[in-house]
Amino acid sequence: MNFSYLTDPAHWDLGNPGSIPHLIVSHLGYTALALLFGVIIALPVGLYIGHTGKGSFLAINAGNAGRSLPTLGLLMLMVTLLGLGLLPVLIALTVLVIPPILTSAYAGMRNLDHRVVDAARGMGMRPWQVLTRVELPMALPVLLSGFRNAALQVVATATVAAAVGLGGLGRLLIDGLAVNDYSRVLAGAIVVAALAVLVDLFLALIQRLIVSPGLKGLS
Amino acid sequence: MIQYLTNNYEIVWQALQEHLYLALLPILFGFVISLPLGYLAVRFTWLYHPLINTFGVLYSVPSLALFVFLPVILGTKVLDPVNVVVALTVYTVALLARTVADGLRSVDPVVVQAATAMGYRRTRRLIDVELPIALPVILAGLRVATVSNISLVSVGSLIGIGGLGQLFTRGFQLFYLEPILIGIILSVLLAGIADLIIVLVQRAVTPWTRAA
Numbered sequence: 103m104n105f106s107y108l109t110d111p112a113h114w115d116l117g118n119p120g121s122i123p124h125l126i127v128s129h130l131g132y133t134a135l136a137l138l139f140g141v142i143i144a145l146p147v148g149l150y151i152g153h154t155g156k157g158s159f160l161a162i163n164a165g166n167a168g169r170s171l172p173t174l175g176l177l178m179l180m181v182t183l184l185g186l187g188l189l190p191v192l193i194a195l196t197v198l199v200i201p202p203i204l205t206s207a208y209a210g211m212r213n214l215d216h217r218v219v220d221a222a223r224g225m226g227m228r229p230w231q232v233l234t235r236v237e238l239p240m241a242l243p244v245l246l247s248g249f250r251n252a253a254l255q256v257v258a259t260a261t262v263a264a265a266v267g268l269g270g271l272g273r274l275l276i277d278g279l280a281v282n283d284y285s286r287v288l289a290g291a292i293v294v295a296a297l298a299v300l301v302d303l304f305l306a307l308i309q310r311l312i313v314s315p316g317l318k319g320l321s
Numbered sequence: 322m323i324q325y326l327t328n329n330y331e332i333v334w335q336a337l338q339e340h341l342y343l344a345l346l347p348i349l350f351g352f353v354i355s356l357p358l359g360y361l362a363v364r365f366t367w368l369y370h371p372l373i374n375t376f377g378v379l380y381s382v383p384s385l386a387l388f389v390f391l392p393v394i395l396g397t398k399v400l401d402p403v404n405v406v407v408a409l410t411v412y413t414v415a416l417l418a419r420t421v422a423d424g425l426r427s428v429d430p431v432v433v434q435a436a437t438a439m440g441y442r443r444t445r446r447l448i449d450v451e452l453p454i455a456l457p458v459i460l461a462g463l464r465v466a467t468v469s470n471i472s473l474v475s476v477g478s479l480i481g482i483g484g485l486g487q488l489f490t491r492g493f494q495l496f497y498l499e500p501i502l503i504g505i506i507l508s509v510l511l512a513g514i515a516d517l518i519i520v521l522v523q524r525a526v527t528p529w530t531r532a533a
Contacts (some may be wrong), residue, residue: 166468169465170508171472171505171509172472172473172485172486174475174476175475175505178489178493179489179492179498182492182493258380259383261385262476265479266493275383275385287390295381295382295383299381302381
């Protein structure tokens with residue numbers, strides 16, 4: 103166990119574009135963009151399927167189908183089709199996060215207590231109000247656990263970006279491997295794992311802040 | 322596609338075989354290790370959370386890092402398939418130990434009490450009563466682990482051992498679509514078939530779940 107790469111202050115120098123903080127920033131950038139696109143694409147679809155019950159089959163099987171797609175293969179396929187750049191990496195990572203977000207949005211909407219929704223309608227709420235004030239807040243715990251799952255997966259998988267010449271913490275792994283510098287590989291592994299834990303803790307905190315206090319006993 | 326397949330039949334076939342054993346061995350080992358671990362987490366309640374959290378962290382280590390790093394810990398060669406097998410076994414245990422624990426916890430205490438009252442001792446009760454009832458939950462976890470393992474094997478190709486992943490790196494280096502496409506299709510097919518087999522086994526061994 104050689105921690106020299108990780109503890110060398112030169113590798114934490116902000117002025118150096120290949121330093122660990124810079125790699126963390128680009129890594130988080132890929133992660134955030136993939137999650138953003140994933141939410142834009144998968145959330146409405148998942149909520150719609152969960153709300154109407156149409157196409158449940160799609161939502162249930164999206165998870166397994168998505169998991170079986172090898173991200174590395176998809177990434178290399180996209181690079182071969184589109185050339186090197188950010189776009190193929192984002193496409194591959196977005197495809198990775200769509201299934202967990204879709205499935206959790208669907209499950210959250212499906213498992214609502216229908217009496218509450220009926221009561222909201224009975225009180226005279228419009229469909230849009232029922233969705234935004236009752237259904238969404240109640241589905242939030244399930245939805246967020248799916249989102250956290252997706253975030254964790256992307257943080258760990260964004261390392262493959264380095265395999266096609268981009269940045270992110272995968273650089274430490276790929277470059278360290280290329281020159282047999284195991285202390286660099288170890289630094290990459292530790293920083294990615296720590297980042298995944300921190301991102302998860304951060305999202306857990308957000309979850310505590312935005313989930314309605316009335317639901318705390320339920321989830 | 323067909324042209325590529327006929328010309329490179331040997332390579333594809335070998336990659337497929339390698340992929341199969343690299344994915345399925347860890348599933349087997351992981352399953353065998355997870356059963357006692359999951360049981361311990363239920364038997365000794367204070368173990369549950371530390372165990373779950375430890376595995377959560379392990380699961381967030383990128384597979385590439387684990388593949389590269391294991392030789393340093395195990396003293397194996399970098400190009401030794403053992404590294405990939407051990408790494409994927411770690412992921413399998415990280416997923417399954419939790420599922421086994423949750424499955425065993427989901428067994429109705431009334432049923433456990435009834436079995437105890439009928440004279441079942443702890444071990445017999447576990448094997449004859451609790452495990453079968455927890456099986457649907459455990460097998461659901463096994464499905465997830467199997468499918469994700471089959472897709473993770475290909476990451477090993479970045480260090481030179483990765484079953485079908487070799488077709489990805491080969492296509493990527495030559496800027497050639499066909500091997501990549503064939504690799505993806507075969508990998509997805511393998512995952513689908515493995516998933517289907519587990520579902521069929523589950524239906525056969527837990528007939529009572531179908532009545533509901």
